[in-house]
Amino acid sequence: MQRRTVNRTLRFPDRPHPRRAGENRRWEGVKRAAVRLADVAAQAQVSLATASRVLNSQGGYTGRPALRERVLAAAAELGYEPNFHAQALASATSTTIGLVLHDIRDAYFALMAGAIVRTAEAHGLFVTIVCTYRDPSQELKYVKLLRAQRPRAIIMAGSGFINRSAFEPIETELTRFEETGGVVVSVVGDRGVGHRIVLENESGSRELAHTLADLGHTRFAVATGPARLTTARDRLKGFRLGLQDRGLELPKGSVHHVDMTREGGLRLAELIAAQPERPTCVFAAFDVVAAGLIAGLQQNGVDVPGEVSVAGFGDIPLAAQITPALSTVSVPLELIGQQAVELAMVEDSSIRRSISIDGTVVMRASTAPVPARVAAHDG
Incomplete structure (x- = not known):
């Protein structure tokens, strides 16, 4: 078949x-x-x-x-x-805030950090602090490490870098952090990532220049930080503009870029004390430098403010404690710290917040009217 x-x-x-x-x-x-x-x-x-x-x-x-x-x-x-x-991953560490700052030993940043920690604790949050010592590569490294820990927010506190290429990799990391639900708060002027708290450095130093010029000073010097930092740039710019408002100019060679430490001020004081024709007033863009200037001038036999007046910026606790007490631009550092945490807790981040903080000129014993004999000579 x-x-x-x-x-x-x-x-x-x-x-x-x-x-x-x-x-x-x-x-x-x-x-x-x-x-x-x-x-x-x-x-x-x-x-x-x-x-x-x-x-x-x-x-x-x-x-x-x-x-x-x-x-x-x-x-x-x-x-x-x-x-x-x-x-x-995000929900596991949502009670943590990362704080990136330059140097916790600096009284300026210590005050701000203290306010951030206290405010965070009041809201049941914890703060992880890292110090970068003004090194962009360190800043990038720590931002990456913080991202890996999945904090609720990252607060960037400190001066920005004038060279944008130094900050672009950091900006990229912060943007990626935002994309995964994190909040970024920048307590610096030139960074565009996240919420911003902007200290008006330029207007503060400009107002201080007006006040010092109105005391009769015409010969000025400025001690500022590294030229690559936006804070140093803005405070110098504001002071220069303030003098121009009064018909004055900073002489050539009168701007000194120094270490932002007491030692930086001490070294500059030796240079100024040795000059045959000294400035009658020195503006230090950072209080700690101003404190070193006063000590160094006194050690070299220069009377402050009898021969040279000295003013600073920041109003750290040391400013009122040294002799003579330092004239300065007072910055509400604790308020800045509190507001940084409040911005870090904002749930609706569809609108970027920007808060402007003004400094206030505080005149103390380190500045005085220019001596009559000097005024007559300069006039």
Whole structure:
């Protein structure tokens, strides 16, 4: 008996080809993976941090309902799927704030850091402090390390760098941190990442120049920090403009870039004391340098303020404790620290906050009217 072979093709019109179905699933996966959190934020017209909080908070978002609805609608339209692993990492350390500053030994930063720690503790938060000693490579390293720890916020406290290329890698890291829901607070003038607290260095030193010029001084010198730092640049610029407002100019060679330490002031004092025609007033862009100047001038037999007046910037506790007490621009460092933490706790970051802080001129015993004999000579 012969067997006949019958070739039959079974068709299932409603069932996709298995291989093609797999390909479709893979392509759909690629499309979903291509949708980033940044795409959702742009579609909803909110910040990256707000989009992250809405999508990664698992119902814990406490911001404006309208923003939440916009983000959810954008995510649904784009087919965005959240990264649950990143959510788990983020929620594990949400009670921590990272604080990046130059040097905790500097009284200026110590006051600010103390206020940040106290304010954070009052809100049940903990602060991790790292010091960079004004080294951009160290700053980049520590920002990366803090990102890995997944803090709630990173506060950048200290002078910016005039060379933008030095800060661009740091800015990139901070932006990535924001993309995963972190908050960035910058207590520096030139950095555009996150919320900003801007100390008006230029206007403060400009007002101080007016006050000192009104005492009759016409021969000035300035002790400022490294030229690469924005704080040093802005305080010098403001002081120069203030003198120009009074019809005065800083003579050539009268601007000294020194170490931002007491020792930097001591070394400059030796140079000034040896000059045949000294300035009648020296502005130090940092109080600690001014303290060194006063001590150094006195050690070299120069009376302060009888022969040379000295003024600073910052109003650290030392300013009122030395003899003679230092005239300076007072900066509300504790207020800055408190506001930095408050910005770090803002849930709705769709709008970047910017707070301007003004300094106040405080005149003490280290400055006096120019002696009559000197005024007559200069006149």
